[in-house]
Amino acid sequence: MTITIKKLNHAVGAEVTGIDSASLLTENAVVDAVLDALETHGVLVFRDLHLDPETQVAFCRKLGDIDTEPGHHPVEGIYRVSLDTSKNSSASYLRATFDWHIDGCTPQDDAYPQKATMLTAKAVAASGGETEFASTYGAYDTLSESERAQLASLRVVHSLEASQRLVTENPTPEQLAVWRGRPSKEHPLVWTHKSGRRSLVLGASTDHVVGMESGESRALLDDLLRRCTAPERVYRHEWSLGDTVIWDNRGVIHRAAPYDPGSPREMLRTTVLGDEPIQ
Ligand code: OGA
Numbered sequence: 246m247t248i249t250i251k252k253l254n255h256a257v258g259a260e261v262t263g264i265d266s267a268s269l270l271t272e273n274a275v276v277d278a279v280l281d282a283l284e285t286h287g288v289l290v291f292r293d294l295h296l297d298p299e300t301q302v303a304f305c306r307k308l309g310d311i312d313t314e315p316g317h318h319p320v321e322g323i324y325r326v327s328l329d330t331s332k333n334s335s336a337s338y339l340r341a342t343f344d345w346h347i348d349g350c351t352p353q354d355d356a357y358p359q360k361a362t363m364l365t366a367k368a369v370a371a372s373g374g375e376t377e378f379a380s381t382y383g384a385y386d387t388l389s390e391s392e393r394a395q396l397a398s399l400r401v402v403h404s405l406e407a408s409q410r411l412v413t414e415n416p417t418p419e420q421l422a423v424w425r426g427r428p429s430k431e432h433p434l435v436w437t438h439k440s441g442r443r444s445l446v447l448g449a450s451t452d453h454v455v456g457m458e459s460g461e462s463r464a465l466l467d468d469l470l471r472r473c474t475a476p477e478r479v480y481r482h483e484w485s486l487g488d489t490v491i492w493d494n495r496g497v498i499h500r501a502a503p504y505d506p507g508s509p510r511e512m513l514r515t516t517v518l519g520d521e522p523i524q
Pocket residue numbers: 326342348362374375376377499500501502512514
């Protein structure tokens with residue numbers, strides 16, 4: 246078996262070839278190769294893998310502990326991503342995937358953000374529904390020295406309300422109450438990882454910079470997000486049936502391009518739990 250890893254874009258993402266779904270479980274070298282490549286490239290694309298849900302879960306367990314909360318799917322460890330409420334009764338929340346985000350920035354408890362997320366395309370949209378990725382490690386690396394100094398001590402409040410408001414502008418009092426029932430979280434803007442690398446903690450859940458006037462705060466967060474997700478820094482994955490993509494949720498933000506809520510698009514997601522706080 247020869248694993249080949251080819252960059253997809255200068256800023257983020259690589260395509261992995263030379264692996265079939267059986268070798269994910271039988272070849273131990275694959276696990277280290279995937280973890281290494283994920284750290285280097287942020288996003289890994291496996292085309293035509295046709296991973297079955299059980300194999301997906303078993304492979305992700307080799308990468309770390311996984312989320313086994315019920316996910317609208319019979320296989321433990323799989324969460325069904327679909328806007329069709331007959332397939333996922335919480336589908337309306339998933340509209341928030343249309344904005345750039347890090348998974349797990351506003352957990353119910355003190356869980357760390359996920360380490361990695363894997364999606365396999367079970368059904369694709371007739372149009373739209375691509376998934377886009379941008380490196381927040383890269384976003385930090387492109388800052389000037391004076392910007393790094395300016396951002397180093399900033400802290401940001403993240404909330405479910407901030408991300409949901411982007412897709413539901415006029416919430417009902419009931420919706421607001423549910424969103425506000427989820428505790429907001431304060432995170433540093435610059436995440437210093439165990440590896441020593443730094444990334445920016447950006448995306449839809451950012452509510453405001455602590456202690457900064459609200460207009461200035463929004464302008465700063467929007468500017469950083471815009472630069473992080475400039476078109477030339479984004480990898481956009483156009484899905485075909487059987488594709489699998491995994492991303493490093495600690496150093497990459499992602500979003501889905503809009504697709505019709507009636508679309509058959511269905512992604513099977515497995516989440517590898519985080520092992521480091523945002524600090
Ligand atoms: C997710 C997510 C994007 C997509 O499952 O966390 O953001 O393209 N999905 O479905």
